[in-house]
Amino acid sequence: MLRPQETSSRERVGLNGLWAFALDPGDRGRAEQWWRGPLPDAVEMPVPASFNDVPATRDAHDHVGDVWYQREVRIPAGWAGRRVVLRFDAAAHRAVVWWNDVEVGRHEGGYTPFECDVTEHARPGEIGRLTVVVDNRLEPSTIPPGIVDVLPDGRRRQRYFHDFFNYAGLHRAVWLCATPRSYVRDITVTTEVAGADARVHYRVDVVAGQVAEVVLRDADGAERARGTTAAGTLEVPDATLWRPGHGHLYRLEVRTSGDDADDYALPVGIRDVKVEGDRFLINGEPFYFRGFGKHEDNPVRGKGHDDVHMVHDFALLDWIGANSFRTSHYPYAEEVLEYADRHGIVVIDETPAVGLNFEIAHTLVPGDPPHIWAAIDDTTQAAHLRAIQELVARDKNHPSVVMWSIANEPDSARPEARTYFEPLVRAARAADPSRPVCFAQVQLPPDKDVMSDLFDVICLNRYNGWYIDTGDLVTAERELEAELREWVRLHGKPIIVTEYGADAIAGVRSVAAGTWTEDYQIELLETFHRVFDRVDSVIGEHVWNFADFATGYGVNRADGNKKGVFTRDRRPKAAAFALRRRWHPKED
Template identity: 40%
Template sequence: MNFALRISIVFFAWGGGGVLGGGGILYPRESESREVVSLDGIWEFRADYNHAGFKKRWFMGPLSQSGHTEMMPVPSSWNDITQSKKLRDHVGWVWYSTTFFVPKRWKDKTRTWLRFGSANRWADVWINGHHLMNHSGGYLPFEGDAGQYLKFGDNNVVVVALNNTLTQATIPQGTLSYPNDTSRYPSGYTVQSYNFDYFNYAGLHRPVLLHTTPKIYLSDLSIITDFDGHEGRVYYTASVSFPTEWENYVNFAEHSQQTNCHVAVLDASGVTVASRHGCSGLLTIPNVKLWWPHLSQPKGEGSGYLYTFQTTILSNTTLEFDVYRLKFGVRTAKVDGSQFLVNGKPFYFRGFGRHEDYSIRGRGVDPVMLVKDHNLLLWTGANSYRTSHYPYAEEILDLTDALGIVIIDESPAIGLTGFGPDLKREHISVMADLVQRDKNRASVLMWSIGNEPKSLETLAPSDVIKSTRAFDPAKRPITIVLSQNFSKGDCPPSMDVVSINRYYGWYGDTGRTEVISLQIPTEVNLWAKTCHNKPVLITEYGAGTVAGVHQSPSFVWTEDFQVDYLRAHFAAFDHLRSSKAQFVGEMIWNFADFATPQETFRPWGCMKGVFTRERQPKAAAHFVRARYWALARQDNLTSSVQLPNDLHCFY
């Protein structure tokens, strides 16, 4: 790899809109030069049922000054917090506000940024009555330089107007209808429909942070890792930002040349194992410890090993400096023929589809639930999951990086239809922001550009895949998750892994598990042959189950049937594994039960989880656990995988 030894220079304005795309969106972390303050807590909240907020200028101060407000925790979804059915099902604008203090010491020597981990899905943000930024999309971070609008050494007010409406131009898509027969529908009756099966939770779902940087600061960092024997290789490029007006200085070129980077790699104990000067280049790590997926590590090594990449920016003319530390792992991930390789060794996905979905909290980040979920994942012996069907919180990826849980990082492009040039541009823009956020993640081994498009002809996935590949410095494998029946014309040539969702014995031939042993191998082999022997991954299969319901012989919706359904699939998967087919993994739908729109064919929500929504195991969870631990032992003969003492041998 050839890297020019140069500074990537970025100019930033003193104010304005959010930082998106190529501008960098590093997660705020405290250091010698940076401070971070959380604005999470209980905010004032009001639903704008009568579209009055903009007309009455609610953005000019705390919402409580303009009328009644509700208490709303941030982060959370607003839908399930109150006792109001009207608010739960509300489509349109809502408003948030909170008051916070800014230290006086931040005024002269720092840039002060306001950052939202996500806001679902259109957000306008004001600081002290001044419009700071807007953002569309519900799952990725955005931030703005708030310095010119802040009162330092005093209280400040942030107001957010948020709209959860989905249209044919948004990702994901939706439609709005307004029945106007007043003899049948009340005035203002609105129906929001969408072609996905999870509840469209909305709100400020992730942390809201106020953070500082020096005026000259590290704005972006790209890391690519490789290894040769016992030597690790870290290729890096750092971007340094300067105030916009400096571009016009006569001596700017000289000033920028006097800005230097010093980088170092620290091991897990904090010991420096490599260092050099320069804002781009190569670092080598002797006796490198590789990042391995959970239960895939060689004997004597651990999973999820992380180094720290420390970047120090120093201006010799202003004597300013900036320090930023980033966790990363040394590993490789690529497709070679019909195999998916991690660190040069075949990798088999044992995992789940999931949702960010929790009782009461909706999609809001909650450390308690994050830790519980990942403890359950480790308990099952899983090594991977897909972020179905949208990018998950950065706090979740911190855990997967550290635990060695492999991530298929998916965009919110689910069930797209009517795919014209405008929607394709939006799709590519979403992938640019997703890659920008997660490009340095050790656990992210593959991108998924979307789930279950209605038509590959209208999706034009090759264009999105090509753009995504260009965005990612590490060139990870790319997939798109397909649900349509097999057809020889349905294999995008630029797709690296064929990912398919199949529900034989559930949506078709319901209850007839005997068809699974024939239909799964037939389908996988057809896709592999048509797609030039590319790896094939089953990303969804599952059966709905009401916890506590039993019947013998097994019958659909019982725990007994879910176990029988999985048993039939496991036999089909074992046949594919033993026949040396291009089969690289199995992911159950779903990890846990989750909320759906109100429907007549589900008594509450999607019940395909092997855990309930409260994270209690169904019989299937024990069955899956026995299989996943057995697979871990089979697939990693060089490791001393010890089966848990409490493993129930259902399988």
């Protein structure tokens, strides 16, 4: 699905700002048809933001079920005869949308966009009432999965098997967009590097019309190649490549034919990605991933996208010498990928399939969650498949995205895991044959894993010295090295350690380096680095985590997860300086 754009044929109006908002703990809204009039007892809620922490009440923070958003929207008078859609960049996790009294769309999956066509209902020049109900419940059939318990007093309690807070709501931008009736629905671009030259393969999907021309321009606007068909290959002699640290972008301008022609411009980075033996090649050059698993997480706004926080995070990535990150554990806002494209930051793009693991479920939630492979069924798998397809559909054209991660830490030891994942890996490759596919593997000995051979790169989340051999970095170093060498022996594939780290409370120091201190965090990272430097097949290190982040309640979490090398408000812990010395060896 293409991002909304302003072009000669397209307009967009941002619907961000303060909306009317109501929690619906008693499930009254759907029964009473709240979309038919003003929301009862509404408060004001900023969009985009996760709703949970804005009102400063426990009720909002812990709410489980529906929340309602509403605002008035004027359709510009000049939009007569145009196709008009509402575009939600995300609604976590399930949404239904009404324009006045008419339902115009619904979507499940909290991190991918959807559109509602209101052409037939919205009259140019008139004001309409836009109402959205967003349900934040996670169930065994959703991605990510969860369980909702009804307590004896009638309250609901959400359990989930992932280690970050279940922020929800309209936490990304909402748009009102106009296009011609005949319009460009989608563009797919893949690029191939051949010596100094390159090929740009493109496919344009037009609704009710035809492609007139496709023009590839360089950053200075100069035309580099041209086509006149809906699909084809553009030859680009002496191409300037997109590469890590250099986000060079061309523009692919697509125009349709006819009086009411559409026009769309897609940024294109020319690069290719391959796995060869135990190397990860970008434009034929071995690439070493230095960076983090991140989260979209900030005080008050939760997962609400915000350009200030985004640019600041990228500035800190630059300061520390990171060249890449993983969108753990869900697709991030499209603004983030566009920024990474422009600045040459490499991204491993992950689906929201996190928590498909019984052992972890056990440690994260009170009570006794059901065995995960018993609770997870074809419906979960279908939701997971949709999550993969929607991720690829949204992000396939970003040069920064070099690999798909289709899950984080599923239980990959049981035979059911292989049966469940095999078709999903096939589907990911079918959706995008141009990028490698991986999953982030939970701490599990290589001989116990039943599915890593299906994937291109071995991605390991490892907590030696923290969850395992806590406090004993000598054993951690020995065991980690032995394990990595075993992965090399069994698979001969490139290895990225996609998570390693220790919780550290900022300001807690110790000469004896006890757990939870800033000093132990550094020692643990340095222990891992010594091992990485000895094992040749390790082609990447992503520290867990970039910054401290909010989690659900838990006795092993102190006001959230503290494995950040920055605090939640982005102040560096001592580990940030240590990483900077490793990743920027020439600077202080």
